[in-house]
Amino acid sequence: MNKSKKCSISIGPIHPALKEPIQIEVLVEGERVKDASFSLGHVHRGIEWMGLRRNPIQIIYLAERVCGICNISHPLAFCIAVENAANIRVPERAEYLRTIYAELERIHSHLLFLGVAAHELGFDSILHYIWLIREKVLDVIEYLTGNRITKAVLMIGGVRRDISKKQIPKIKEMLAYYKKAYEKLCEILLDDPTIKLRTRDIGVLSKEEALKLCAVGPTARASGVKKDTRQDFPYAAYADLDVEAITPDVLLGEIRGDVFDRIIVRLLEIKQSLELIEKCIKELPEGPTLYEPVLQKLLVDLKKVDNEGIALVEAPRGELIHYLRMQNSETLFAWKIRAPTYANMHTIVPMLKDSELADVPIIVASIDPCLSCANRAVLADKEAIIAQEKIHELCVKKTLKIKERLKRWEHV
Amino acid sequence: MQATELIEKLKETLAKDISDFRIVTTEHGLKKNRAYRVWAEVSNKKLKDVVKKLFSLQEYPHFSVSSGVDTGQNIEILLHFTLNYAAPKEQVLLTLRVKLPKKRPVMETITDLIPGALISEKEKREFLGIEIKGLAPGRAFLDDSLAGVFPWRKDKKGANKIAKNLHTGERIEQK
Amino acid sequence: MGLDALKRSLWVFHINTGSCNGCDIEIIAALTPRYDAERFGVKLVGSPRHADVLLVTGPVTRKMKERLIRAYEQMPEPKIVVVVGNCGSTGGVFYESYNLEGPIDKIIPVDIYVPGCPPRPEAIIHGLAKAWEKLEGMKKCKQQNL
Amino acid sequence: MLSFVKQLVKQLFKKPSTNPFPCKHVPKSFTHLMEEVEKGKAKINKPIKTPPRFRGRLIYHEDKCIRCKQCIRVCPAKALEFDEKNNRIKHYVSRCTFCGQCVDICPVKALEQSDEFLLADYNKDAGFLIPEKKQ
Amino acid sequence: MFNILHVAAHSIFIITLALLLSLLFNGLERKLIARMQARIGPPIIQPFLDIKKLFIKENIVPANSIKWLFNAMPLVALASALLLFLYMPFAGMPPLLQAHGDLILVLYLFIIPPLALAIGAFASASPYASIGAQREIVLMMSYEFVLSVVVIAFAWLLSFSHAGAYAFSFDTLTAYPIWNLVDGIGKLGVALLLVSALAVFPAKVAKLPADISEAKTEIAEGVLVEYSGRNLALLLMAQAVQALAFASLIVALFFPWNISAFLALPSIFALIADFIFFLVKTFAIMFASLILVSAATARLKVDQAARIYIYYVFLLALFGLAFIGLDRLLVM
Amino acid sequence: MSLLQHSVALLIAFPLAFAFLTAITEKLSAKVKNIVVPVGMLSVVCTAFLTSVDVFANGTKVYTMGAELPSITMPAKLAIPIRIVFIVDAFSAFMLLLSSIVATAAFLYSASFIREAQAKYYSLLFLMLAGMFGLACTADLFNLFVFLEVLSISSAALIAFFVDFKASEASYKYLIVSSLASLMVLLAVGILYAQYDMLNIAALAKVLRFSFVDIIALALLVSALAMKAGSVPMHFWVPDAYSRAPAAITATLVVASQSCLYALFRVSFSLFGAFPLIHIIAYAIILLGILSMFIGVTMALPQKDIKRLMAYHAISQTGYMLLGVGIGLLVGNTANIYALKAMEGGIFHIINHALYKGLLFLTAGAIIYSTGKRNLDELSGLARRMPATTIFFITGAAAIAGLPPTNGFASKLLIYESSYIFNPLFSIIAMIVSILTLVSFVKVFCSAFLGPELKALSNVKEVPKPMLFAMGMLSFFIIIFGLFPDIVLNTIVEPAAMALLNQKAYIGALG
Numbered sequence A: 001m002n003k004s005k006k007c008s009i010s011i012g013p014i015h016p017a018l019k020e021p022i023q024i025e026v027l028v029e030g031e032r033v034k035d036a037s038f039s040l041g042h043v044h045r046g047i048e049w050m051g052l053r054r055n056p057i058q059i060i061y062l063a064e065r066v067c068g069i070c071n072i073s074h075p076l077a078f079c080i081a082v083e084n085a086a087n088i089r090v091p092e093r094a095e096y097l098r099t100i101y102a103e104l105e106r107i108h109s110h111l112l113f114l115g116v117a118a119h120e121l122g123f124d125s126i127l128h129y130i131w132l133i134r135e136k137v138l139d140v141i142e143y144l145t146g147n148r149i150t151k152a153v154l155m156i157g158g159v160r161r162d163i164s165k166k167q168i169p170k171i172k173e174m175l176a177y178y179k180k181a182y183e184k185l186c187e188i189l190l191d192d193p194t195i196k197l198r199t200r201d202i203g204v205l206s207k208e209e210a211l212k213l214c215a216v217g218p219t220a221r222a223s224g225v226k227k228d229t230r231q232d233f234p235y236a237a238y239a240d241l242d243v244e245a246i247t248p249d250v251l252l253g254e255i256r257g258d259v260f261d262r263i264i265v266r267l268l269e270i271k272q273s274l275e276l277i278e279k280c281i282k283e284l285p286e287g288p289t290l291y292e293p294v295l296q297k298l299l300v301d302l303k304k305v306d307n308e309g310i311a312l313v314e315a316p317r318g319e320l321i322h323y324l325r326m327q328n329s330e331t332l333f334a335w336k337i338r339a340p341t342y343a344n345m346h347t348i349v350p351m352l353k354d355s356e357l358a359d360v361p362i363i364v365a366s367i368d369p370c371l372s373c374a375n376r377a378v379l380a381d382k383e384a385i386i387a388q389e390k391i392h393e394l395c396v397k398k399t400l401k402i403k404e405r406l407k408r409w410e411h412v
Numbered sequence B: 001m002q003a004t005e006l007i008e009k010l011k012e013t014l015a016k017d018i019s020d021f022r023i024v025t026t027e028h029g030l031k032k033n034r035a036y037r038v039w040a041e042v043s044n045k046k047l048k049d050v051v052k053k054l055f056s057l058q059e060y061p062h063f064s065v066s067s068g069v070d071t072g073q074n075i076e077i078l079l080h081f082t083l084n085y086a087a088p089k090e091q092v093l094l095t096l097r098v099k100l101p102k103k104r105p106v107m108e109t110i111t112d113l114i115p116g117a118l119i120s121e122k123e124k125r126e127f128l129g130i131e132i133k134g135l136a137p138g139r140a141f142l143d144d145s146l147a148g149v150f151p152w153r154k155d156k157k158g159a160n161k162i163a164k165n166l167h168t169g170e171r172i173e174q175k
Numbered sequence C: 001m002g003l004d005a006l007k008r009s010l011w012v013f014h015i016n017t018g019s020c021n022g023c024d025i026e027i028i029a030a031l032t033p034r035y036d037a038e039r040f041g042v043k044l045v046g047s048p049r050h051a052d053v054l055l056v057t058g059p060v061t062r063k064m065k066e067r068l069i070r071a072y073e074q075m076p077e078p079k080i081v082v083v084v085g086n087c088g089s090t091g092g093v094f095y096e097s098y099n100l101e102g103p104i105d106k107i108i109p110v111d112i113y114v115p116g117c118p119p120r121p122e123a124i125i126h127g128l129a130k131a132w133e134k135l136e137g138m139k140k141c142k143q144q145n146l
Numbered sequence D: 001m002l003s004f005v006k007q008l009v010k011q012l013f014k015k016p017s018t019n020p021f022p023c024k025h026v027p028k029s030f031t032h033l034m035e036e037v038e039k040g041k042a043k044i045n046k047p048i049k050t051p052p053r054f055r056g057r058l059i060y061h062e063d064k065c066i067r068c069k070q071c072i073r074v075c076p077a078k079a080l081e082f083d084e085k086n087n088r089i090k091h092y093v094s095r096c097t098f099c100g101q102c103v104d105i106c107p108v109k110a111l112e113q114s115d116e117f118l119l120a121d122y123n124k125d126a127g128f129l130i131p132e133k134k135q
Numbered sequence E: 001m002f003n004i005l006h007v008a009a010h011s012i013f014i015i016t017l018a019l020l021l022s023l024l025f026n027g028l029e030r031k032l033i034a035r036m037q038a039r040i041g042p043p044i045i046q047p048f049l050d051i052k053k054l055f056i057k058e059n060i061v062p063a064n065s066i067k068w069l070f071n072a073m074p075l076v077a078l079a080s081a082l083l084l085f086l087y088m089p090f091a092g093m094p095p096l097l098q099a100h101g102d103l104i105l106v107l108y109l110f111i112i113p114p115l116a117l118a119i120g121a122f123a124s125a126s127p128y129a130s131i132g133a134q135r136e137i138v139l140m141m142s143y144e145f146v147l148s149v150v151v152i153a154f155a156w157l158l159s160f161s162h163a164g165a166y167a168f169s170f171d172t173l174t175a176y177p178i179w180n181l182v183d184g185i186g187k188l189g190v191a192l193l194l195v196s197a198l199a200v201f202p203a204k205v206a207k208l209p210a211d212i213s214e215a216k217t218e219i220a221e222g223v224l225v226e227y228s229g230r231n232l233a234l235l236l237m238a239q240a241v242q243a244l245a246f247a248s249l250i251v252a253l254f255f256p257w258n259i260s261a262f263l264a265l266p267s268i269f270a271l272i273a274d275f276i277f278f279l280v281k282t283f284a285i286m287f288a289s290l291i292l293v294s295a296a297t298a299r300l301k302v303d304q305a306a307r308i309y310i311y312y313v314f315l316l317a318l319f320g321l322a323f324i325g326l327d328r329l330l331v332m
Numbered sequence F: 001m002s003l004l005q006h007s008v009a010l011l012i013a014f015p016l017a018f019a020f021l022t023a024i025t026e027k028l029s030a031k032v033k034n035i036v037v038p039v040g041m042l043s044v045v046c047t048a049f050l051t052s053v054d055v056f057a058n059g060t061k062v063y064t065m066g067a068e069l070p071s072i073t074m075p076a077k078l079a080i081p082i083r084i085v086f087i088v089d090a091f092s093a094f095m096l097l098l099s100s101i102v103a104t105a106a107f108l109y110s111a112s113f114i115r116e117a118q119a120k121y122y123s124l125l126f127l128m129l130a131g132m133f134g135l136a137c138t139a140d141l142f143n144l145f146v147f148l149e150v151l152s153i154s155s156a157a158l159i160a161f162f163v164d165f166k167a168s169e170a171s172y173k174y175l176i177v178s179s180l181a182s183l184m185v186l187l188a189v190g191i192l193y194a195q196y197d198m199l200n201i202a203a204l205a206k207v208l209r210f211s212f213v214d215i216i217a218l219a220l221l222v223s224a225l226a227m228k229a230g231s232v233p234m235h236f237w238v239p240d241a242y243s244r245a246p247a248a249i250t251a252t253l254v255v256a257s258q259s260c261l262y263a264l265f266r267v268s269f270s271l272f273g274a275f276p277l278i279h280i281i282a283y284a285i286i287l288l289g290i291l292s293m294f295i296g297v298t299m300a301l302p303q304k305d306i307k308r309l310m311a312y313h314a315i316s317q318t319g320y321m322l323l324g325v326g327i328g329l330l331v332g333n334t335a336n337i338y339a340l341k342a343m344e345g346g347i348f349h350i351i352n353h354a355l356y357k358g359l360l361f362l363t364a365g366a367i368i369y370s371t372g373k374r375n376l377d378e379l380s381g382l383a384r385r386m387p388a389t390t391i392f393f394i395t396g397a398a399a400i401a402g403l404p405p406t407n408g409f410a411s412k413l414l415i416y417e418s419s420y421i422f423n424p425l426f427s428i429i430a431m432i433v434s435i436l437t438l439v440s441f442v443k444v445f446c447s448a449f450l451g452p453e454l455k456a457l458s459n460v461k462e463v464p465k466p467m468l469f470a471m472g473m474l475s476f477f478i479i480i481f482g483l484f485p486d487i488v489l490n491t492i493v494e495p496a497a498m499a500l501l502n503q504k505a506y507i508g509a510l511g
Ligand code: SF4
Pocket: A016, A017, A018, A019, A020, A115, A116, A119, A120, A365, C028, E217
C-alpha cells in the first residue's frame, strides 16, 4: 500500500494478457513502471536445429509452425531462400498467388491484433466484434487452402493450390464485405473516447529509438520509419503492385509513435491488403503454378545444390528473414530465422519505462509480439532478477504446501 | 538513390576491406523487378571499421540479424544489413561474412554502434559458443540446464547428445 | 450431483507451453461469437486457482515444464486437463528436439486430447463435449460404487 | 462511441451469429443425447460446413498402395510409419499436421483426406490409428 | 418474542430473495452482454451453476497468507452486502429495519464489501492481489465523494419543503419523491445527481470501464487472484448482491413510486404489482448504467478513473446541488 | 452518603494524595508501590464514576470548599462567591466518566511496560488526572487556570518520560505552547477580574457586560484553549507530543486535550453564552473545526510514522467536535432539534474519540512494543503474529473511520444528519474527511498488519495480557456505544448537551 515501496512484478510466462509465454519483469513504484526487462526462451523449440535433420519439403511445414499466425510468411521466406540458393525462377502466376495468400494472412493477423488489443483494454465487445468479422477471411482461407489457420499452400518453386476462376467470386464477396466493415471499424476504433484515453501517448517510441533498436514492421512505421519490405525489396508480385509503406500521418497528419499509432497503421494496412488482393485478382497472369510439379524430382534437384540463400519477407509484424545454406545433402546445412518480433522486442523497454502498470499489457501487445519465433533473449538487470527469485521462492513454497494437501487428499 | 548506385558506392568505400564480393540478383513479378543481394567477406579485425563505414552510406544502416554456421574448421558469422531502405524497390540486402577460427572464436561487439544487435550477439554466443568482447554478460535464453551445450555446433559440443524423440521418448542417436 | 454442476460451468485456464500459436488463436476463436463457448458456461479465467479445466497447447519446452506443473498443482480439485493440438499430444511436427520435454501427458495427467494442427474451434468444443461425457461417466461410476 | 453503442443495441435484437453446435447449452446428459442421436431419435446441430478439399483426417486405401514409401519421406511429423509386420503404412492421427503432403506425393492416390475433424478422445492412440480399410 | 421471530423470518425471506434476484440479474446481465456481442451467451441461470460448482471445489488457502483474515473477509463481504437489503426499500416493500438505520447507514454499509475484498486480497500476500486491492481502495475513495454529495443534496432539498420530516429515512424519501419537490432548474439538478450516481455504478460493482481492481489482462483477476472454491463463490455472490443493492438504492432515491398507488389494487396484487414494477425499475437502471456501459467501454486506468470521479463526476454532483439551491432561491 | 457528598473534593484530593504517596514509595519499595498504585487508581476511578452517576441521576452538584455545607456557595452577607466553588453539571460528569475510562485503560496498559521502580511515572499520571478532574469540575476561572497548569506540567513531564532527544524536544514544544496558552488564559482571567472583581464563572456570567475588553478576554480564552486542544492552526505541537510520549500517556493526552476542549466549550457557553455576537465565535469555532478536519487528515495521509499519523488524525477528529458544538453554539438554544443533534454529535464524539483514539494509540504502542519499529515501511504482516492486536486495531480503525457498528459511526451520523441544514457543504466535507480517514487507516492496516511477513519481524510476539486487557476494554466500549447509541445518548450525552446549552441552569446552580 505504500506508494514508495518499490516492488518488482513479473508478468508471464503464464499470464492472462499473454497467450504466449514471455516473462516481463517490471519494477514498479506504486503503479509507475520504473524499469522493465524481459526474458524469453519459453517457446524455444529448436526449430532451426530440427531443420538440419529434415528435407526441404518437410521443412516447409515446420516453418509453417514457427508461428501459426504467420504461417504463410515463414514458409514463403523459406521457399524464397531455397529458390535463391538453388536459383529457381518461380512462375509469375505462382508469385501472384503467393501475394494473395500473404495478404489474406495479413488481414487475418491484423484483425486478430485489433481484437487482442481491445481485449487487453478490457474492451471485449470489440474483441468479439472484430473476431466475428475476422471469420470471413478465415472462411476464405479455408475455402482456398483447406484449413482455417495452417494454409500449407506453398511449395518450393511455386504454390500447391491454384485459385480457380470458380473461386474468385467468393474472394470478391469477401473484399466487398471488408470494405464495408472497414468503415465501421474505423468509426469504432478511432472515435471511442475510452480507447483514446488508454492508448494516446502511451508507450511512445521515437523514430530515433526505432532506428537504433532496429525496429521493423508496423512498430517502426508507427514511429515514422517508412520501411516496408514489400515496398523496398522486390519479392513475389509486390513490386508490380507499387506498395507504399504506411505511416500514421496518412490518416492523422502527425506521427506520435504511441500505441494508438500502431493501431492506426494496422488498420490502414488492412485496407491496403484489400486493395492489393483486388489488384492481384485483376492482373493474375495465366500459367503454371509450380516450377517443378514432380516433387520427387524437386527433392533430387535440391540435393545437388551447394549454395546459400537469403530471403526477406514482410510478415504482418514486419520484416522476416530466412537464411539457409545447402551443401549437397537432402537436409539443410544451416538455417537461421529472424522473426519480426525478435527485432521488435527491444523496443518495449523504452516504451515501458515510465508507463503505468496498467499500460504494460497494451504496450506489450502493441508490437503484436509473436514470440513463437522470436524466443531468444534475456535482458534482465540484477535487481529485477533478485526480486524475481523472491517471488519464485514464494511460489515454490506455495506449491510444496499444495502438494502436501494433494497428498492428503489422495489418502482420503 | 538507386540500388546499383549504392552498390557502386559500397564497393568504392569498402574496396580495401572486403573480399569475395558477390552480387546476386533475382527477378520477380511480371515486370521483372530486380532484387539485389550483396555478399562480401570481411576479416574479423576490420569488421568494426566496415560497420562504421556503412554509416556513411546510410544514416542508420538497418541491422537485421546475424546468422552463424559451423562449417567444420571455422565458425562463420554472417551479418545481414539492409541498406537504402525506404527507397521503393531499391533496397540492398548486404551480408558480411566473418570467419572465426574454431580454436579461438573471438569477435568484437557492434552493440556500441547498433544497440539493436544485442539479442543477435547474445544468441551467437549462446548457440555457437563464441566469445564476443564488450558484450554485456548474462546467459541469454536457453535454460541453465543446457550450459555447455551449443545447439548450432556440429561437433561434440552440439545438442545431439541431449536431444530426444518426443514420439518414442528415445534419445536421438549421434548423427 | 457435484460433477453435474462442474459440467455446466467449466472455467478454463489456458497455458501455452511452446506451441506455434495456431491452437491458441483457435481457442480464443472458440470463445468469440461464431462459436461462443460461453454458452456452455465456459469462461477463460486469469488464475489457475479459479479454473476447472487446464487447456494446454504446445510440446512443453524446458522452461515451461516446471510452470506447467505448477499451474496444474495450483488448480483446486476436481480438475480436468485438455490438450489441444497435436504438438501437445505427441510432439507432432516438433517430434525431435533438444529443448522439448513433452508431450504433455508425460508431465501431467491428461484427460482429453483434441487432435488437429490446429483443430477447428468446433473441434475444441467437441473436446469439451467429451469432457461432459467423461464427467457423466465418472458420476455413473460413483453412483454404482455407492 | 455512440455508433458502437448503436451497433451493440442492434445486435441485441438480431439473431446471434453463433452456430449452436452441438447443442445450444449443455444438455442434461450428453451421453444419453449421443445414444439417441445414434439411434436416429434426436438430432444435434451440425458444425459449420467444411469447404471442398478441406484437409481433414487421412484415409488410407491399403489396396491401392504400392508401398513406395514416398509419403513417409515427405511427412513432416513422422506421422506415417511403415508397419513391417503387416506390410502397410501406419498412420498416427495424433501426430499428423494435416498438411496433405503425403496425399500430394502418393503416385497412386492411396491416401486421401476426408472432411472429418471432430476427433477429440480420451486416448490419443485408441481408435485413431489408421489403417482402416476402405469400407 | 413473537416480534423477534417475525423479524428474523422476514429477514431470512428478504435475504434469500435478494440473493436469488441478484444472481438472476447477474445471469441476465451476462446473457444480454453476450447478445449485444452477437453471441448466444450462457443460460440465465449460469451464475447459480457457477456458484454451485465453486462450492464443491477445493478451497485453497495460500500458505503465506493470513489465514483467518483471508477466510473471514469473503463472509464479511457477503454478509454486509446482504444486510443492506434489511435497511433499504426492496422489492416494493419498505425496509424491514426502518427504525434502525437510514440512508447514511446504507451508504456506509456499502463501503464494507469492497473494503473486505481489499483486505482479503492484502491478506493473501500475492503481489497481483495487493495491486488490485490498492486500486480498489483508490477507486472507492474517489466515488464515495460523489455519493456523499448526492445523499446530502437529497436531505437538504427535503429540509426545505418538509422541514419536520426526517430527511434520511427511506420512509420520507418514498413519501416525497424528489422530482416533485423541485421545478425547472431544480429538476435539472436532480437529473445531474442521477447521472453522477449512475456513473458511480460500474465502479461500485467492479464492472467495465472500472473493473480496474480485477483487470484480468493486467493483474490476473487482481483482488480475486488467490481465492478459490467456497471463498470465491462468496465473493462473487457479494458482488452480484452489491449490484442489485445499488440499483435498488437508486430506485429508492430517484424512483420511489410504487405502481399500486396508481392502480388501486387489492393488497396481494398490489404487492405483486409493486414487486414486478420494482424489478422493471432496477433492471432498467442496471441496463442503462451497467450493462450497456460495460459492453461499450474499455477499462480505464485507476488514475484516470479516479480523476474522472473526483473532478468530473464530483463536480457534476456539486452542480446538481447548486442547481437545487438555485431552484430554492428562485422559489423564494 | 456523606462521602458521596464530598466526592467532589475527593475527586481532586485522591489523585493529589496518591501522586504524593506513589512518589514516596519510590524511595520505599516496589512492593508498596505495587499496592499503592492500584489502590489509588481504583479509588480515583470509583470516585469519578460515582460522582458522575450521582450527577446524572440527581442533577448538578455544587460543592464549596471550606463552607459549612458544601452546597452553600455564598459566604454569609457577601454577594459574590469568594470560596473555591465546584459545579459539577452533566457536562462535567460526562468528562469525569470519559477521563476515568481512558485513565483506567492507560494504567492497565502501563502495568506491563513501565518497570517496577518508576513510581514517578504513576505519580505524574495521578497528577494529570487531578488536573483533568479539576478542570472538569471547577467553577472558578482562576482555578481553571491552575488545573490547566497542573495538567500541562504533568503532561510535559510524561511526554519526556522516556528521555531521548526527540521526546524532550516534543515536551519542550508542548511546554512552550502550554505556557503561552496559560499566559493568555491568565491575562483573560486578569481582565475579567479587574472589571468585575470576581472569578466564579456562573457569577461572572450573570454580570458580564460584554464590553470591548470582555471580548478581548473571550478571544484570548477561546484561542488559548483551542490551541491547547490541538486545533488548527495551532496544531503543530500535537504530532510531536502524541507520537513521542509513551502510548498510554498519549491516550491520556488525548483526554487532556479534550479537557481543554471542555474548557473552551464551558467558557463559550456557560460564561459567554449570552453574548449577543456569540455567533461570530460560533462561526470561528466551526471554521476551525472544518479546517482541523481537513488539514489533519490530509497531513495524516502521507505519514509513515504510525503514531504521528494517528496524531494528525486526532487533530482532524477534534474538528468534528468543534463543528458539532460550534453549530450548537451558533443556534444557542434547545429549540432547534438540528442544533441539539449537532451538539450531541459533537459531545458524543468527544467521548468516542477519546475511546477509539486511545485504543488506536494503545495498539500503536503495542506494535512498537513488540517490534521496536514505528515506521510503516518497516512493518508488514503482523496479523499473523498479533491477531488480538489486529482485531483491536480493526475496531479502532473502523470507529475512527465511522464504519457501522462502532461508536464513531453513531456520533458522526449525528453530525452529518444535522449539519447539512446549516450548510450542505458541512456535511459533505465531514463525510469526505471520513472517507479519507478510512483510506488512511486502510493504508496503515494493510502495510502494518497485512502483506508478506518480513524476516526482521519473524520473532514478534503478541503483547502481554494487561495491555491486551486495556485495549479490549476500550474496544468493548467502542462496540457497545456503537450498538446502543441511543442509551448512551439519552443517559449521558443529551444531559451534557443540555447542560451546555442551558446557561441559566448553570448560573442558577450557584443559588
Ligand atoms: S486475446 Fe490474445 S492477448 Fe488477449 S489474452 Fe487472449 S491471447 Fe492473450
